[in-house]
Amino acid sequence: MKKVILLSYFTFCFSFLSFSQVLPISIQLTENNQSPIIGATIRIVNRADSTKVLSNTTDTLGIARFNLVLNQQYNIYATSIGYKPIVKGIRATEKQPLLKFVMEADNQLLGDVVVTARKPLIQQEDDKTIVDPEPIANTSTSAYEVMEKIPGLFVDQDGNIYLSNSTPATIYINGREQKMSTADIAAILKSLPPNSIEKVEILRTPSAKYDASGSGGVVNVILKKGVKIGLTGSISAGANQGRYGNQFIGLSLNNSSGKLTSFLNLNYSHRNSFEEIQTTRRFSADREIFQNAYTTFPGNMAYAGFGIGYELNKKWELNYDGRLSYNQNNSSANNESIIRNLSSAEVLTNNINTTNNRGNNYGINQGINAKYKIDSLGSEWTTDIAYNYFNNQTDQVFNTAYVLPANTDLGGTGDIGNKRTFISAQTDVKYKLPYKITLESGLKATYQAFKNTTNYYTKIGEQQSIDMSRTAQFDYNESIYAAYVQISKSFGEFILKVGTRLENTNMDGQQRVPTDTSFKINRTDLFPYVYLSRKVAKIAGYELRAYLVHRRSITRPVYEYLNPSPRFIDQYLYEAGNPTLRPQFTQNFEANISIEDRPIFAIGRNYTQDIFTNVIYQNPTNxxxxxxxxxxxxxxxxxxxxxxGAVPPVNRYFFVAGAQFNYNDYNGLYENAPLSFQRGSWSFFTFHQFKVDKVTNISLNGFFRLKGQLQFYELSNFGNLNLNVNRQFFNKKLTVTLSMNDVFYTNKNNFTINQGSISAFGFRRADTRRVGLNLRYNFGFRKKEESGNPLNFDTLERSSN
Structure with missing residues (x-):
């Protein structure tokens, strides 16, 4: 497969020839004080043919990049709200790869100017995909719902986010990995207001700059940090109703005063939902156990995000951001367990387990970032230090009622305490060298300390005693030290980036109660990375570019996977870690194609060794x-x-549609017997929008998965379709959105597993069908962008040179 991908890629690349010499030209827009102007729109028109138009927006350095034909003449049109437009004539020459222009403020137009640059929903930037969440945020109540609705992302019922079909993605917030459990990360995303997200970066094959642990890819959630002009803000509130109801209210403020920028996000929500899981497992030729678990999850969440940034001078910039979150996560579960004979249908046992959890957790996240601009070409030195603390305390009351055969109820209580501290320090240098060479290098150190204290007590009648089968206490420390270097260079139509990352991992686990199962792991690994891209052709005036990426990554087992102490679930199920578990390594190869930086096609393969999988074994004695x-x-x-793919806007309608096919082939040993397992799965996703008039939009988004897979569980077909209608009032300051999630209630599935001695099937559903109403009122000065065109197709023909 590796050879096929490489051969196909180079055959495709070299089958196209370029007929004109194209130069990469950068245009930088600044204020009089040299501060970059972010988000300005630049249009470049070929003087010889005015129908040939290129457009782009400036990045955080105020730079927009274009490919222009050598020695041809162009007109530049630059606009940004609050500034006087610039119209200039240029000629593309090798002597001036960077052109600088200063935009003057136009205070008289601050209240009237509207920039209508089309911001794409999805675009490709080198080896990452950028998603503009604004159209989705308007119909969501939290950042978690935004993740669920992004085309191409799949969020399972446990909160894992998948880019492919086998391994969950690693979640970053503001470029920092969140070293937390899936449930804790889901809680944070549910507490984040939806309009606090500036963009979402999707890296299916991250470069050497990123931690090597992301074998499932990286999803980086970038939060808004203020705007360049004045005070802006919004007040939002909403509610949705399924079987249970959710409500939220939030405030967002952004301010800029000269060199100082600041932001504040506040959000409060009350949530409730349910989950139902039915499982039937045959454990002998004539007996099976049936379990029906119904759980509700009421809770309250409060969130505060704040930050400040200051430009010390033209070179130095400092930023601080912090987040405080408090979650009251409760749950009430009722689980009925029945054992019966298959031949006679006789019920042998019938037990009902009830569990009530009352959890309170809070998190503190703080980060300091410093940036030094080495030159105007984009060379910079950044340093980032972050501190995270997470405290979770849960009180549990449980009871088992023995219906058949009748017996005295067994009950008890539990106190569960988790404390997690995570510290990271990272420094990176990016330097623009002559001959179109970019050098990147950096160092990173992370430290994580996790402490757990769990005490359980059982009560029979009036007798109470400690339950050692559930009581546990352990400490876990982890430190990872990393260094990387990567270099990129342009060779005509080619861009080559190669790099490597070195990581030293140290794990120290100490199980104190009930037994000592301490362990230590120390290892050092090397992770190479290669990225190659080439402009191959222009079709109907649009640039077609091909990419080839290779990366090696690691998935390390967390402490819960290694800790061998048994953890009681119910009288028929418990879980335990495996201290001999080895890390798994993945080699990824991908070739993909984009049009005008909009991804359209990709093919690839992941080779994973020592894959560790969640498996179920039966107790040999019972x-x-x-x-x-x-x-x-x-x-x-x-x-x-x-x-x-997408259909460009036809009058007022457009849509994006996509599909992904995954085929997994497992080979190994299970219960000391050969294991071979193959399964293919299709996923389809789409996003539609229809502009009824200037202030009314109808949008539709959803996914559908055929023959899904989760580890060795085979899933039935399932999907999700969401319908939203929003209308603006009061000069577009108030937006009212009516939404319905999971319209046909199809986001539920049957599952089966037949591996080794395990033969089971079941059904799972949750409170996914909901009707909601959201209100958002914007105030102050705000830059307005048209984001209704997902792939940023222009109605004018692009230059074919």
Whole structure:
């Protein structure tokens, strides 16, 4: 497969010839004080043919990049709200790869000017995909819902976010990895207001700059940090109703005063939902156990995000951002367990387990970032230090009622305490060298300390005693030290980037109660990275570019996967870690194609060795009892391809549609017997928008998955379709959105597993069908951007040179 991908890529690249010498030209817009102007629109028109138009927006350095034909003459049109427009004539020459222009403030037009540059919903930037969340945020109540609605992302019922079909993605916030459990990250995303997100970066094959642990890719959530002009803000509130209801209210403020910028986000929400799981497991030739668990999740969440940035001078910039979150996460579960004979249908046992959790957790996230601009070409030195603290305390009350055969109820209480501290320090240098060479290098150190204290007590009648089968106490420390270097260079139509990352991992786990199961792990690994891109042709005036990416990554087992102490779930199920678990390594190869930086097609393969998987074994002495653990089962080959397309706006309508196919091939050992497992799965996703008039929009988004897979569980077909209508009032300051999520209630599935001695099937659903109403009122000065065109197609023909 590797050879096929490489051969196909180079055959495709070299089958196209370029007939004109194209120069990369950068245009920088600044204020009089040399501060960059971000988000300005630049249009370049060929003087010889005015129908040939290029357009782009400036980045955080105030720079927009274009490919122009050598020695041809162009007109530049630059506009940004609050500034006088610039009209200049230029000639593309090799002597001036960077052109600088100063924009003058136009105070008289601050209240009237509207910039209508089209901001794409999805675009490709080198080896990452950028998603503009604004159209989705307007119909969502939290950042978690935004993740669920982004085309191409899949959020499972446990809160894991997938880019492919086998391994969850690593979640970053503001470029910092969140070293937390899936449930904790989901809680943070649910507490974030939806309009606090500036953009979402999707890196399916991250470069050497990123941690090597992201074998499932990286999803980086970038939060808004203020705007360049004046005070802006919004007040939002909303509610949605399924079987249970959710409500939220939030405030967002952004301010800029000269060199000082600041922001504040406040959000409060009350949430409730349910989940129902039915499972039937056959544990002998004539007996099976049926379990029906119904759980509700009421809770309250409060969030405060704040930050400040200051430009010390033309070179130095300092930023601080912090987040405080408080979550009251409660749950009430009712689980009925029945064992019966298959031949006679006789019920042998019938037990009802009830569990009530009352959890309170809070998190503190703080980060300081310093940036030094080495030169005007984009060379910079950045340093980032972050501190995160997370405290979770849960009180549990449980009871088991023995219906058949009748017996005295067994009950008890539990106190669960988790404390997690995570500190990271990172410094990176990017330097623009002559001959179109960019050098990047950096160092990173992370430290994580996790402490758990769990005390359980059982009560039979009036007798109470400590339950050692559930009581546990452990400490876990982890430190990772990393260094990387990568270099990129342009060779005519080619861009080549190569790099490598060195990581030293140290794990120290100490199980104190009930037994000592301490362990230490120390290892050093090297992770190479290669990226190659080439402009191959222009079709109907649009640039077609091909990419080839290779990366090696690691997935490390967390402490819960390694800790061998048993953890009681119910009288028929417990879980335990595996201290001999080895890390899994993945080699990823991907070739993809984009048009005007908009991804349209990708094909690739992941080779994973020592894959560790969540498996279920039956107790050999009592097969009615099963336990969950993790094992290195062997190797897996995942082949996938992805297709994304869009229809440009026809009058007032457009849509984006995509599909992804994943085929997994497992080979290894399971219960000391050969294991071979193959399965292919299709995922389809789409986003539609219809502009009824200037102030009314109708949008539709959703996904559908055929023959889904989760580890060794085979899933039935399922999907999700969301319908939204929003209308603006009061000079477009008030936006009212009516939404319906999971319109046909199809986001539920049946599952089966038949591996080794385990034969089980079941059904899972949650409170996903909801009707909601959201209100958002914008105040102050705000830059307005048209983001209704997902792939940023222009109605004018692009230059064919």
């Amino acid at each position: 097969p009615s009892i099963a336990y969950r653990t993790y094992d290195n089962l062997g190797k897996n080959q995942e082949t996938y391809f992805r297709l994304l």
